[in-house]
Amino acid sequence: MPRLILGSSSRYRNELLSRLRLPFSSVSPDIDETPMPGESPEATALRLAQAKAQAIAANAPDALIIGCDQVATLDGRQIGKPGNHENALAQLRLMRGREVIFHTALCLLDTRTDAVLPLQLDNVQAFVRFRDLPDEELDAYLRIEQPYDCAGSAKNEGLGIALIERIDSSDPTALTGMPLIALTSMLRHAGVQFFQE
Template identity: 50%
Template sequence: MTFPSNSEASGSIPASAPLILASSSSYRRAQLAQLGLKHTCQPADINETPLTGEPAEKLALRLAEGKARAIAKTTNAASLIIGCDQTASCGNTLLGKPLTEAVAIKQLSTCSGTTVTFNSALCVINNYSGEALLDNIVTRVQFRLLSEKDITTYIKKEQPLDCAGSFKCEGLGIALFDTIHSDDPSALIGLPLIALTRMLRQFGVDAIQQSQPL
């Protein structure tokens, strides 16, 4: 579902306008590079602390928009700014980036045999017209039952300490799952490309027509 800040996103943007990804994530940079669209990356420095009682979906949307708006304020040029954020939750428990192996072991032990919900939020701001689009893609991952050996071996091999939920689905982490349910298979990595290309088209940027050779 898309939530425009105005009733419709109608402001197209000059074809030469820069595309800015408000992220330092190497995973998201690699995803955007898949589209062959010329872009730059400019990390947004915002407070990512959840608000008291804030649901995971609202947190992801708030941070995605906050990152995009932070970068929009720093550039006067006509540009498209992409902000994104992802939350992972098991029941009512948010699963952040583990940062240490001990926390990663605890997270994957909690996920074992359960369904983990990922909210991959996206905000695209047209700095030319001032319009913004927001979207959130929900992905539900059913983890298989994991043994202690599965968990410790996986963490040692892939070191997923900078990933919410303690896994990398684009790598060996896919072997931790039974099923994945999502409208956008790219969303789980962190940047929902189907939603992104749809938003860009609404602002006059067609990924197929404007992509460059990889």
């Protein structure tokens, strides 16, 4: 088993990767996450996931490096992390009763010299319909969970699930920030075995 490195400081992604019961370390990549002019949300997510993995690869030979990025969109417009209560409330007001698409991009970079697939990329979408809730409930939710570091201002793995009416995705973990079904496929292609005695 080569070294496995998660290119993220996200506690959500660390928790998700821990579910696979593989030893790994986490390194926070230092990259500019600004979307390029005219870049589609999917292209932004894929580019940033790859950039995060490549930023770590420079100092990580013989490793499998995971890069992830998520871009939320409403009516084709990107929705970022709110950062504070006021921005989060504005996001939730805008999204209530509507569908938001979350593009969760995943990159597995294999820096071993004999790598069969040096680079694997995928984008898994989650289509999320938010409930049409009054301002008072949205404000109360934000004060309880304070999801200011989450694109879309709601933690589906926490109380934020009460804001959501429906989730459609091929991978239920994609919305939380790292699609584990896609990742386990990539890791298998890289020779990782999950069920060893």
